[in-house]
Amino acid sequence: MDSTDWMGKLLGICQWITRLAYINLLWLFFMVLGLFVLGAAPATVAMFTIIRKWIKGETDLPVLTTYWNTYKKEFWKANSLGFILAGSSIILYLDWRLISSVQGSLYPILMGCLIGVVFLFLVVTLFVFPVYVQYEYKILQYIKTAFLLGISYPLYTMVMISAAICILALSIFFNGVGILFFGSGLSYVLMYISNLLFEKITKDFNVVVKKVL
Numbered sequence: 001m002d003s004t005d006w007m008g009k010l011l012g013i014c015q016w017i018t019r020l021a022y023i024n025l026l027w028l029f030f031m032v033l034g035l036f037v038l039g040a041a042p043a044t045v046a047m048f049t050i051i052r053k054w055i056k057g058e059t060d061l062p063v064l065t066t067y068w069n070t071y072k073k074e075f076w077k078a079n080s081l082g083f084i085l086a087g088s089s090i091i092l093y094l095d096w097r098l099i100s101s102v103q104g105s106l107y108p109i110l111m112g113c114l115i116g117v118v119f120l121f122l123v124v125t126l127f128v129f130p131v132y133v134q135y136e137y138k139i140l141q142y143i144k145t146a147f148l149l150g151i152s153y154p155l156y157t158m159v160m161i162s163a164a165i166c167i168l169a170l171s172i173f174f175n176g177v178g179i180l181f182f183g184s185g186l187s188y189v190l191m192y193i194s195n196l197l198f199e200k201i202t203k204d205f206n207v208v209v210k211k212v213l
Contacts, residue, residue, distance in 0.1 A: 041082025
């Protein structure tokens with residue numbers, strides 16, 4: 001491989017680093033713009049939307065304009081999803097506090113059930129935003145689809161969980177990396193893996209259709 005190829009690859013890496021840092025800063029800014037409570041979900045949807053377009057090869061799109069338009073368009077719908085996820089998190093936390101006060105042989109049974117539910121909730125959380133920007137559904141359908149994908153394709157799920165843990169660990173140990181790349185890095189990995197899954201599902205569906213026809 002000659003120096004031109006190396007320079008081209010290095011330039012491509014630098015461009016992706018710049019893109020991810022920029023979109024992460026936009027994500028943080030628009031979360032603050034919505035006072036976090038109203039800004040987190042639409043800011044995340046806007047970030048996943050742009051990253052999905054990048055993965056699809058649309059790297060020349062106007063990032064700020066696209067982000068802002070998506071943020072406005074999806075504001076209330078995304079917040080509806082965000083409120084469901086936040087409410088579920090609060091309920092799980094209250095369940096944990098309640099179960100922690102239980103004594104006797106009932107405690108490990110209840111705690112085991114809670115851990116199972118929390119795991120499924122985390123699986124839904126990993127898939128729900130990629131599903132949101134991939135399909136046009138009603139809110140509850142996003143959650144249902146994310147759940148079905150998570151349990152139907154455990155290999156993809158485990159890869160996503162492992163990647164999320166690695167990115168979280170890097171962000172904790174290297175604060176600067178976390179500030180610039182946590183949200184965008186995690187979103188890119190989740191969207192990339194999900195896109196592979198979506199393509200596999202589409203390919204498998206087309207094969208079945210051809211066999212039927």
